[in-house]
Amino acid sequence: MITAHLLTQLRTIVPGPRNVLVSPEDLLAYGFDGTWYESAPLAVVLPQTAAQISELHKLATRERIPLTPRAMGSGLSGGSIPLGASIVLNIMRMNRILEIDEVNQVAVVEPGVITADLQRAVEAKGLFYPPDPSSLRQSALGGNVAENAGGARCLKYGVTRDYVSALEVVLPTGEIIRTGGKMVKNVTGYDLRGLFTGAEGTLGTISQITLRLLSKPRYSATATAAFARIEDAAGAVTAIMSSGIVPTSIELMDRLTMECVEASAPCGLPVHNEALLLFAVDGNYEAIVTSELEAIAQTARSAGAGEVRVARTPEESARLWNARRSISPALARRRPNKLGEDISVPRSAIVPMIRAIREIAARHALAIPVFGHAGDGNLHPNILCDRKDAAEMARVRLAAREIFEAALALGGTLSGEHGIGLLKKQFLEADLGPDVLALMRRIKDAIDPAGIMNPGKIFPDPGGPDAFRL
């Protein structure tokens, strides 16, 4: 329980009603994220300015109190779960779009702006913020930057990191630093924007973000191709990427995934096929967009696609992409729980990776639907399970480990976009190797000497098996 003294200190730093929360209900409500883990915090603070965040950091560093920065808490790796009786630092009150600079094509935002809200605001001015994590209607930009969020459009447009033009970060020791600016090119000193983007809240709290924007492409088109064999689908991806066309996205849904989506919100997915590829193309010239989509359809057919369909209307397109974004929650209807993975392999390894996942699923008698960003090799195998079934969970842990090992063996990595958080930290050394891990720890210790920023995330606990296991 929080001491009266600390409570007073927090209320002094962030005055006002409902800005410091300590009731049992509030603590329960801020203890979870988009995974099934939870851990109640000591308190929840909702600051409104970088200065307040700075005071909180200074207090935490001085008193050795852990802090867990949190935006919307929709993450999929446990990054915003407050461990060790930490204080949740919820930035959602900082939710203004400060500026949309049309000449320089940047937007300056506070971290609590919902991604879809920014996209709507800039698109009204003919601009475009491409990164589209599936959670974009509810996740906030601060969380997106902390996790270096991806999305389907990353194939063509790149990830969140590629759009971070400037950051204002409050360091664990309280300094408010600004790095970057509105300029296009910047190689002055070390790339701190790259360091903080994807740091999962372990190096500081992001208090302001300047995001690069593009011009909104005038046309887009969507098509689907169904494959009797998933290997043919993977082969089609390679063929399309080599053909000189850069689609906006190529998304994959396997049969089990399609069945779950159809059961939840039917939209006519061809569930009798082993795999469905969903393509999008965009651009400024309608004729080119149409031709490129037609060329993709042709390549897919040559690679073994059965039914190829081009979406005729924007509504049809929207329906397909909505289905794609709803996969994750649709899987929840099938079994009580799921362990979603996010492995990222070189494109050349997509076929062997999918084969490995199926083999692991069969051997452990588990249902593992696979979907994801086939175009860039970032797949989401989801192990469906029931947390209450201890025997099944033992098999789930083995299967998860084997999936990671298979990904690493194929030259891939643990996470393409969800981050390490809690879920993958025990495998980190196997992926990075001891030297890189040690280097990352040195950086962490240098920036956060008191070790208060989001403890228990990313780094495996030193000296032996983790206290926190799957």
Add this chain to the structure above:
Amino acid sequence: MTEPDAPKRGFSGADIPAESVYNQCVRCGLCLPTCPTYVETLVETSSPRGRIALIKAVAEGRLDLTSPGFMHQMSECLDCRACEAVCPSGVAYGSLLEAARTQIERATVRSQPDSRKLVRAFALEALFSNLGLMRIVAWFLRLYQRSGLQALARSTGLLRALGLEKLEAMAPRISDRFFIPSGQNWQSTAPQRKLTAFMHAGCVMHVAFAEVNEATVRVLRRSGCDVIAPADQGCCGAIAVHAGDLDLGRELAKRNIVAFERSGADIYAINAAGCGSSLKEYGHLFAEDPGWSARAAAFSAKVRDITELLDELGLDRAGLGRIDAVVTYQEPCHLAHAQRIAAAPRRLLAQIPGLVLREMEESSLCCGSAGIYNITQPEMAEELQARKIRNILAVDPGLVATANPGCQLQVSAGIVKAGKTIPVKHIVQLIDESYAAGGLR
């Protein structure tokens, strides 16, 4: 705050929030941006995801059922069902909330002050259950309103002195005539008779919005319906269900089910979105009662909101006259979210010549009326009302259209507070006025 290791009171008896329902929640958070109380507070606890976590905690013995924070959250929720409408996992949130409220009500009934018990008993069990009594109260209220007494009470500050100013302001203006269902039978005025509709006269509707009911009958007849209004109907039970009295809700439901069965009508027509969503959920109300569940489900399958019914039957387009105005549509939560009816009302408005629909921002974000919410949670209701009025004024309409008496009252009162005079009408009233402007055929 309870000690961490004190035994926590959980759910018990009938009407427990179902584990299979709350376990559907994967905590994706998609519900948060659609939740009016979350959007106003930006606090997770005041969100569907947060409330589900609290319900789960009570079920699992980690939080006490009668913990003040839990009871507050179950009350602060508007039950607007916006979260259900967007939830990709299909969590039936409304059923969790209503069960939780019933559990709380049962657990706290003994500790409530007698005055509260008395008021609740009067309001729920007497007033809403006995429409004759409601008409008597309404008669006195009309006398108070028309006689000059209300003007006097307001202007002399008497109401403020008694602490009744806000409550009094919320009381609807009682209609000149009541719409009393007494077995009336109106014939279709269209060339074709398509079906017989049982007209649900409602409780507040029949004394404060009688003119809407009258317009409903005229418009239905013009679309080919014989309309009947049997006397043995009653309140739909929504207020009871939302207030955590599922047992009373069931009693009231049975009355309407029986009345409909006896009437032999094809369709049960309702012009109040809040009532409509409850009527369509009678099947769920009796899910645990084998004697009634099939009858209730059959009843619910025949319920139609007036907007979807008219959209299906079609209007008499040639007879629609001009209403030259810019209108904005205030979407009742229980139509848009609970019944997923959003296109039909707009299609109806589009058919009225001269009417220009200008959509407001957050058109389906709850206005704060939510049944008796503006009595139980006045501050939040007022914040949401102000937000709704800001959104309405931003599109500068000449008219506001809606499909629920609660919204009509809340928005009208909000417009008055803002010092404006924009009329708020039910869609069926606008259609009726359009027919009147169209003249005789």
